[in-house]
Amino acid sequence: MKIALLGCGNVGTEVVRLLDAQRSDLEARVGEPLELAGIAVRRPGKDRSDLPVDPSLFTADAIGLATRADVDIVVELVGGIEPARTWITSALELGKSVVTGNKALLAEDGASLYEAAAAANVDLYYEASVAAAIPLLRPLRESLHGDTVTRVMGIVNGTTNFILSRMTQTGAGFAEALEEAGDLGYAEADPTADIEGYDAAAKAAILAGLAFHTRVTASDVYREGITEVTAADVASAKRMDCVIKLLCIATRDADSVSVRVHPAMIPNDHPLAGVNGAYNAVFIEAEAAGQLMFYGAGAGGAPTASAVLGDLVAVARSRRGGARAVPQSSYAQLAVRPMGEVITSYHVNLDVDDEPGVLAEVASVFAAHRVSMRTVRQSGRGDDAVLVAVTHPATDAQLSATVAELAKLPTVRRVDSVMRVEGELGRWAETGAA
Amino acid sequence: MKIALLGCGNVGTEVVRLLDAQRSDLEARVGEPLELAGIAVRRPGKDRSDLPVDPSLFTADAIGLATRADVDIVVELVGGIEPARTWITSALELGKSVVTGNKALLAEDGASLYEAAAAANVDLYYEASVAAAIPLLRPLRESLHGDTVTRVMGIVNGTTNFILSRMTQTGAGFAEALEEAGDLGYAEADPTADIEGYDAAAKAAILAGLAFHTRVTASDVYREGITEVTAADVASAKRMDCVIKLLCIATRDADSVSVRVHPAMIPNDHPLAGVNGAYNAVFIEAEAAGQLMFYGAGAGGAPTASAVLGDLVAVARSRRGGARAVPQSSYAQLAVRPMGEVITSYHVNLDVDDEPGVLAEVASVFAAHRVSMRTVRQSGRGDDAVLVAVTHPATDAQLSATVAELAKLPTVRRVDSVMRVEGELGRWAETGAA
Structure with missing residues (x-):
């Protein structure tokens, strides 16, 4: 089973390491070896001698690698809308299965990708796109398949959760806490996607689509970031025995869904109140199952790579068996309720x-x-x-x-x-x- | 897709209700309707007019139903070793897929059942056997397939957790708390399996087998129940800022595993310390994923039925697609470390x-x-x-x-x-x- 890896940053590096370290386990689990066919990077000449991989595998030609005849599965870890969409779509159309962590693309244009996968009868899996290694998408897609999910509520962005945790712990203002997050590597140089809630909104769209078997795009998600949250707000919350968290909340009733991301006060005795730092946690409520909670690291190279590898094994197994893994379904066609x-x-x-x-x-x-x-x-x-x-x-x-x-x-x-x-x-x- | 239901107690009743209430959703998710072919019960003549099902479906002939030519999937919810083992084995040998919540049987003799399923190229799924609706087995079997699980630790028996919670909250002794659990329906008339840790040990064996890709039976599990826990122990724990919980703990190193169930003191600030009453929670630690926690109702008709239905959809889908769902794997053949x-x-x-x-x-x-x-x-x-x-x-x-x-x-x-x-x-x- 030949794997093309597109992108070799923080997560891609860990994927390469795990593919090497777990070689024999992966072979036992899939039924045949998983082999890297190539790794597309911006600078193939860069010294990567610390990676357990043949340097000749590196190439700058991502589309060439993604569409190569001997490649079975494409793992896309570059992110962003283009050229990722073109790479993924081209690979799917050529009958390759795809594993991706690209939340922005899935939230903007997932439907066309799911259709391309269905048309080619191949798999498109993306557990890594939400909450890293916390198994959320597979439970929603499979475990709760016999139930009706009514509500998803959680903390799905580690950067904002770090900032709000620091504001709560130290009384700092937003700007100061953001600076600290940047210094410690929890915020990117341009933190807009995180602090304005775009990242959480993309994840909310993906979660809601899977949970409710319907189509939800990022533009369906009501979104407020945390840039307006002040030290005074945090103090007000404290007086109410509350903390402020950036929440993603998706609910459904009989014929509509609502999906929103905004800061909110939650009581200190609520389990999400204790989820601090870069951690993520999500509650899922279903009619028969009741309330379930999932908790873990929401980001990071190794945890995200763990999710990628889990998908890779699933997709490789189903490919080997000549069947498709459980696909995204959107038969419910529920309307999105205005905020x-x-x-x-x-x-x-x-x-x-x-x-x-x-x-x-x-x-x-x-x-x-x-x-x-x-x-x-x-x-x-x-x-x-x-x-x-x-x-x-x-x-x-x-x-x-x-x-x-x-x-x-x-x-x-x-x-x-x-x-x-x-x-x-x-x-x-x-x-x-x- | 024709379903034979063996057993119609607390969980079976909810399965029947869900199959009816979710009829159109299940059809959309599977690709064809799920139809009840029959329901085996001890007293077919009993009035069950509150169930949304044709009374002629009830039969006392479980083995006849499980082996009937038109049945595709057998759902076994009777429990115990025999006759459940004979029913399941007979069904598997005839090429029917099986969904079960029978932890005792799986923990005692899972290997022969997995082999029978593999030989017949059909599925045997059992999410309901551990922690009801909390998706634990599927994440272990699939999501973490690309990772190495090193530790599983949790609270997997609601009866003992209720008893220990009451002892902690009220200072009551074991006997008094057990009586209260019985009065409230949290303990069975014969509570031995729960209070002596047999139920938790069976679940520990199932979890460890899946987590570590090896064979673990109930007899491999070191087991101590909670009958010797005294009010004085609970008070000692309090002085240490701890609570007493019945824990299941499974760990692996390079070439061996250890699996044990016993009461233990854990610090109050440990997340498992706050899991009270009949709730379950499990930590899973993996090399790349880090620490994950899963929480939810660990028992009850509806939550357990949700797990059964999730499996039913997975098994029905794979059957329709002509492939097997992800099976139990035990390639690792790790030794069990003595306590x-x-x-x-x-x-x-x-x-x-x-x-x-x-x-x-x-x-x-x-x-x-x-x-x-x-x-x-x-x-x-x-x-x-x-x-x-x-x-x-x-x-x-x-x-x-x-x-x-x-x-x-x-x-x-x-x-x-x-x-x-x-x-x-x-x-x-x-x-x-x-």
């Missing part, structure tokens, strides 16, 4: 005038939008007077209309911050503590 | 004479067996004088020899309790809090 219709809760911080009647005025605005208030707290005097309100669940449209009107009240000097509140599961804590 | 060679730590409670020199005497016994002590604490006066020692890791043989010699010391009135200490991971906590 305005999603049910959520808000935590609202207002700078207010220090005079009697303010609370009544604010409360009447909530009431006018039929939003029920859970708690309200007024504190500080004079210029420091603030009012903090936490709502019961309502539609996002009701809540944002409420906030817009609050901002116009003469007694409200400023809407200081608005943050969603999630994960009042209780159910986990209660049943878990039964 | 005496396993590295562990002990917490030892001694009733001692209240006189100078006792500690020195005790310490010299540890030293003579080359066991390093981590902490030692002497307290109480006169008849209440006790000495509590916690060791650094050593072989179980060294530790039990030490305890045997301590018992013979004239100044030691009684060895009050001996409990293993596990899960000083720290690694989870440290990296998780990075």
Whole structure:
């Protein structure tokens, strides 16, 4: 079984190492050896003598390698939309199976790739695209195949989780925590994809598509990053016995799904609250299975390579057996619910005038939008007077209309911050503590 | 695709319900309808009108149903060794695929069943046999196929976890907590299989076999139940900032594995310490993937049925595609290390004479067996004088020899309790809090 590897960075290097170190195990598991046919890199001449591989395997001709007649499986680890899409599509059309970790491409244009794989009767697997080695896609695709998944909620971006963990632990502001993340290698030179939530949104689209057997693209995902999260927000969360996490939340009802990524307060006793640093964790809730949680390293060369190798063995086995592995299915064709219709809760911080009647005025605005208030707290005097309100669940449209009107009240000097509140599961804590 | 269901208790009933409720989804996922060909029960005449199924499907003739020409897949949910083994073997030999949740049978005689499945080129799947709906076997069998699993550690028996949780929460003794578990339906009328650790040992054998690609039977598993755990042990654990859990622990090194089930103290800040009641959680550690955790309901009709249906879809799909799903592999043929060679730590409670020199005497016994002590604490006066020692890791043989010699010391009135200490991971906590 001949493997073409496209890309030899952090993950590709570990894939090469594992293919060598596990050679005999892999052969036993697949039924025949897995052999590297070539490795496409930008600079084939670079010294890679530390890698256990014949230097003549390196080539700059990625498309040539991906379409070579003797190649059975293409492993794409370059990322980005193009030229990765062309390489993958060309390989699939020539009847090669593909393993990729390319979340951006799958979230933007997965459907056309799944179709190309189906048309050629070959496999396209991508466990590495979400949460590295944590087995999430295979459980969704196979283990829960006899069940109805109703909700997926998790932390799927390590960079933002590191930044928010540091802000919580040290009281640092966003800029300072981002700088620390960069220094420690947890944030890239251009961190936009992470901190603006694009990376998490791509993963959310992939998870929701698999969980709900429907098509979800990155553009279907409501997305807010963490750049607006302030040290004051983190402090507010602490006062509520909460922490702020960047969550991906996908839910389904009878005929629609909603998929969103945004920072939210979650209670300290929620299991996701304890997931710190670069770790990932995802809850999956299904009708019969109940609530399941998966936890592990969400990034890194070796953990991601472990996911790639798992897929590689599955794809090689199915190829050898002359059958396809379990493909992506999207028969459900569910509509995507607009964010305005999603049910959520808000935590609202207002700078207010220090005079009697303010609370009544604010409360009447909530009431006018039929939003029920859970708690309200007024504190500080004079210029420091603030009012903090936490709502019961309502539609996002009701809540944002409420906030817009609050901002116009003469007694409200400023809407200081608005943050969603999630994960009042209780159910986990209660049943878990039964 | 025709399904024969053997057994219609708690889980079987939910399987029937799910097959009906998810009819169209299952058809879309498999590619053709899944139809019940018959349901074998002890009393076919019993009123089951609440089940969405034609009453004429019920039969008392299990072997007749399992071997019927029109049956494609047999789902065995009766449990126990015989007649389940005969039914499953007969079905496999006739070319039918089998889905089962029968942990006792798989742990005792899995190898002959895997061979029968391989000989007939059909599938034998059993996700429901361990931790109900938590996807554990499929991740081990497939997701981590490109990696080397080095350790599996978890809580896999809900009854004992409920009992130990209650003892921790209320200070109750074992007998009292067992009675409460029985009243609430968490313990069976004859709880032996749970409280003596047989159920957990069977699951440990199944997990270890899959994780390490080798053959492990229940008789290979070192097993201690929780019947000897006292309220005093629980109180000792609390003083150490620990809780007592019944753990299943399987490890591998280059050429051997060890598999054991016993109560152990684990630190309160270990993630397994917070897994309470009837819940299950399992850590899997692999060379490249690092540490993964899986959590969810470990028992119950609906969660177990979810696992059965997941397997049913996988087996039906592979049957339709004319290929086998990923089978059990045992190519590694690793030896099972005797418990005496396993590295562990002990917490030892001694009733001692209240006189100078006792500690020195005790310490010299540890030293003579080359066991390093981590902490030692002497307290109480006169008849209440006790000495509590916690060791650094050593072989179980060294530790039990030490305890045997301590018992013979004239100044030691009684060895009050001996409990293993596990899960000083720290690694989870440290990296998780990075």
